[in-house]
Amino acid sequence: MNDSKxxxxxxxxxxDSLTRAEIVSKSSAIEQxxxxxxxxxxxNNIFLYVSFRSEVETLPLLHALIRLGKKVSVPITYVEERRLDAISITNPTxxxxxxxxxxxxxKKEILTSNYVNPMDIDMIVLPGSVFDERCGRFGYGGGFYDRFVSANPNALRVGLAFETQIIERAPLQDHDELLDLVITEKRIIRGSRQAV
Structure with missing residues (x-):
């Protein structure tokens, strides 16, 4: 099983085989x-991915964090440059x-005015395809989030995943960044990444 692809x-x-109802109920447990x-x-300064397809849903969490008074930013993807920028939002809708x-x-009109310096972020919440018991993570192959988190080693890194995405040990490579926590609908896995 060493073929990561x-x-x-x-x-x-x-x-992807989870039903819509399962995604909603499991995502709700993860949010809690x-x-x-x-x-x-x-x-107070939290970077959160916006879910799509069968990812752990984050829109309810986004709204909850804004209600708590947190400064919440979400990614904008620059494909050519293979990077993410953090843009703060207060009204996701x-x-x-x-x-x-x-x-x-x-939206394009807020990209400049709402830009957030990555070094100001103190918690990064990431999606992924595969997670392991060490808080290892595989993304989707583009390296966007690995580059984003490596630029801010002091932020707490939290992965959101369904239990079906957890394996004992993923064949991580040098560029794969470890997380501090992975939250599933059943448990919180704590890693041993040493914050710089």
Whole structure:
């Protein structure tokens, strides 16, 4: 099982087979665990992916964090440059529009005014295809999030995943960044990444 492409494909196939009702109920359980994290109280500048397809849903969490008074930013993807920028939003319904791969992204008119310096972010919440018991993570193959988190080693890194995406040990490579926590609908896995 050392072929990471095949592993990614297999796990995403399992995730894609979840029903809409399962995605909603499991995402809700993950959201509750996230909101009860002790680490959340001391972090105010949170970067959160916007879910699409069969990912753990984040729109309800986005609204909840804004209601808690957190500064929330979401990614805009620059495909040519293979990078993400963080853009703060306060009204997801008004400020998001389908972007790269139809993923909801911030509207063009707020990209400059709402830009957030990555070094100001103190918690990064990531999607992924495969996660493991060490808080290892495979993304989708583009390296966008690996580059984003490596530029801010001090932010707490949290992966959201369904239990079906967790394996014991993923064949990580040097550029694959470890997370601090992975939250599933059943548990919170804590990693041992040493914050710089």
């Amino acid at each position: 095949q592993l990614r494909k297999d796990i995403l196939g399992k995730r 665990s996230f909101l009860s994290l002790p680490e959340l109280s001391e972090r 008004e400020e998001l529009t389908p972007g790269y791969c139809d993923i909801p992204e911030p």
